[in-house]
Amino acid sequence: MTTQFEPVIGLEIHLQLKTKSKLFCACPSGMPDEAAPNSAVCPVCTAQPGSLPVLNKGAVELAVKAALALNLNINKVSIFDRKNYFYPDLPKGYQITQLFKPISDNGYLEINGRKIAIARAHMEEDAGKSVHRADATLIDLNRAGTPLLEIVTEPQINGADEAYNFLTRLKSNMQWVNASNCDMEKGELRVDVNISLRPAGTTTLGTKVEIKNLNSFKAVRDAINIEIGRQTDMLNNGEKIKQETLLFNKETGATVPMRSKEDAVDYRYFPDPDLKPLLLDDKWLEDMKNLRPEMPEAREARFIKDFALPQYDAGVLTSRREISEYFEEVLKTGAQPKSAANWILTDLLGALNAAKKDIEQSPVKAAALGKIINFCDNGKISRAQAKKVFEAAWQTGKEPETLIKEMGLEQVSDAGQLETWAKEAIAENPKMAADVRSGNAKAVGALIGSVMKKSKGKANPGLLNEIFNKLLG
Numbered sequence: 001m002t003t004q005f006e007p008v009i010g011l012e013i014h015l016q017l018k019t020k021s022k023l024f025c026a027c028p029s030g031m032p033d034e035a036a037p038n039s040a041v042c043p044v045c046t047a048q049p050g051s052l053p054v055l056n057k058g059a060v061e062l063a064v065k066a067a068l069a070l071n072l073n074i075n076k077v078s079i080f081d082r083k084n085y086f087y088p089d090l091p092k093g094y095q096i097t098q099l100f101k102p103i104s105d106n107g108y109l110e111i112n113g114r115k116i117a118i119a120r121a122h123m124e125e126d127a128g129k130s131v132h133r134a135d136a137t138l139i140d141l142n143r144a145g146t147p148l149l150e151i152v153t154e155p156q157i158n159g160a161d162e163a164y165n166f167l168t169r170l171k172s173n174m175q176w177v178n179a180s181n182c183d184m185e186k187g188e189l190r191v192d193v194n195i196s197l198r199p200a201g202t203t204t205l206g207t208k209v210e211i212k213n214l215n216s217f218k219a220v221r222d223a224i225n226i227e228i229g230r231q232t233d234m235l236n237n238g239e240k241i242k243q244e245t246l247l248f249n250k251e252t253g254a255t256v257p258m259r260s261k262e263d264a265v266d267y268r269y270f271p272d273p274d275l276k277p278l279l280l281d282d283k284w285l286e287d288m289k290n291l292r293p294e295m296p297e298a299r300e301a302r303f304i305k306d307f308a309l310p311q312y313d314a315g316v317l318t319s320r321r322e323i324s325e326y327f328e329e330v331l332k333t334g335a336q337p338k339s340a341a342n343w344i345l346t347d348l349l350g351a352l353n354a355a356k357k358d359i360e361q362s363p364v365k366a367a368a369l370g371k372i373i374n375f376c377d378n379g380k381i382s383r384a385q386a387k388k389v390f391e392a393a394w395q396t397g398k399e400p401e402t403l404i405k406e407m408g409l410e411q412v413s414d415a416g417q418l419e420t421w422a423k424e425a426i427a428e429n430p431k432m433a434a435d436v437r438s439g440n441a442k443a444v445g446a447l448i449g450s451v452m453k454k455s456k457g458k459a460n461p462g463l464l465n466e467i468f469n470k471l472l473g
Helices: 057-069 160-176 217-236 282-290 296-307 311-317 321-331 337-355 366-377 383-396 400-407 415-428 430-437 441-454 461-472
Strands: 005-016 081-084 094-097 104-111 114-125 129-132 137-140 147-153 189-199 209-214 244-249 254-260
Touching (some): 005 160, 057 104, 057 147, 057 160, 057 282, 094 114, 104 160, 160 217, 160 296, 189 217, 311 337, 337 383, 366 383, 366 400, 415 441, 430 441
Antiparallel strands (some): 005 189, 104 114, 129 137, 189 209
């Protein structure tokens, strides 16, 4: 008889803070991969004798912004500790981190109506990089000292999909407050997964296994599902789970052992004697809290309530802060919310994706798109014509009203002119007119087409339809 097991999952997320310099020195942070090895180093980040660390205030500000976006409590006093271990790309032989008194703790993110607790988010420095070759391992210390925020959840996540959704929301929030770019391909967001299984309905935790260095959310989801399957088979076969650290091989779709898991005692933590306790001023902290922007969950709810947008539309519009701000700038032109949402979600984001651009790089600014939408909704141009104006604005950057004149697209909505054209079309197409009078409503489309040809596509089709119904009704 097989036992049903349930997973208990915790996440450790390493987030690179978006600073210009490293955590304890003035060397540039976030060097591109193609930068010359060891070109962004100094005596501090290479651990030269006598060099002393100086804390980066900008990193502290970003750590606080990130913590507030995760509903964490900010500790007014925190300390830096040394985590001692040997690794070739860790020149000091220890990592400066926070264990005993982190900068923030006791927070949460709400995922599908359930609050996932976050135990802590602490600051620490990154190690360097080992470059393995067939005949040697080379060390690049450009990353050494890069500021990180390690975010540790409580073991409350129930499965792979919930972990995926949690990470998606976390990434959105971090980008929202501009704390990190979260570019996983550049190593700016890395995830470790802690997972154990227990018989369904029980509360005692099973033996924990860690999966290290997952660099995509899909890899997180796949690794969790595979590890759940592996542990379930072992437990049902009477085997014991060993506490260890695993790696996930995306090619084979399997988790493989990396090392036995260390305990905290193995790292011999102690407070760093070179760094004073970090003291946050009450007024400064209050100012930081007041600067916290409206977060995506709240903005999504407001868009749904105030603008009657579908949840999908509101969700996409608030997937990035810049998109939501663009949308609200479009509304300032008087554009209707639903029309603005439709244009942004289809035409604008489609063009941006095709050009591989972010919305900040859009050649069509919010004010220009608002004008195009208003011209279309007010009947000055048709939807098809508006699309042509948008495409021309994308290519040239010219104002919509200029393009409408240059392209000869201004729609004719003068009732007298439209009625004249309509009467001519009726006289020229008596059979079509007779069909409409006999109740064939579809025949009016052919008459409208006749007028569109006369007007070279400029006649307002909506008004034409009304005029034909009046003349032939």
